[in-house]
Amino acid sequence: MLIDWCKYVLVTLLIVLTILSQSEASVVRLLTETLQNNVAGEPITHVRTEWDFDSEVSQKRRALFYETHGYRAAKFIERIGLGLDGHEEERRAEQRARDVGRINGEHNINFPPEPQAQYA
Numbered sequence: 001m002l003i004d005w006c007k008y009v010l011v012t013l014l015i016v017l018t019i020l021s022q023s024e025a026s027v028v029r030l031l032t033e034t035l036q037n038n039v040a041g042e043p044i045t046h047v048r049t050e051w052d053f054d055s056e057v058s059q060k061r062r063a064l065f066y067e068t069h070g071y072r073a074a075k076f077i078e079r080i081g082l083g084l085d086g087h088e089e090e091r092r093a094e095q096r097a098r099d100v101g102r103i104n105g106e107h108n109i110n111f112p113p114e115p116q117a118q119y120a
Contacts, residue, residue, distance in 0.1 A: 069076035082088040
């Protein structure tokens with residue numbers, strides 16, 4: 001019963017807000033601020049936060065990240081591209097054989113693949 005009454009009040013309020021003209025913007029603002037602050041609660045978007053930041057720790061973590069994953073995670077991307085199922089070395093060998101003569105990751109437009117023989 002209470003939920004139905006709340007829905008009725010909310011629908012009525014929405015209808016009234018849509019009917020109001022632009023000249024009554026202060027009334028609309030009063031109603032929306034009242035609803036926002038009393039029903040939805042205070043917005044916490046602009047709450048000031050404090051962070052304990054140590055620049056030495058961040059420099060050490062950056063060096064560790066570069067060592068582990070490479071600059072801009074190049075090593076990490078390569079590892080993911082090779083797969084995680086234990087067949088990484090075979091895929092790496094296939095990619096090296098495929099990329100012979102290609103400089104800086106040139107693709108099929110510059111180096112089209114060799115035509116393969118159809119069912120001989």
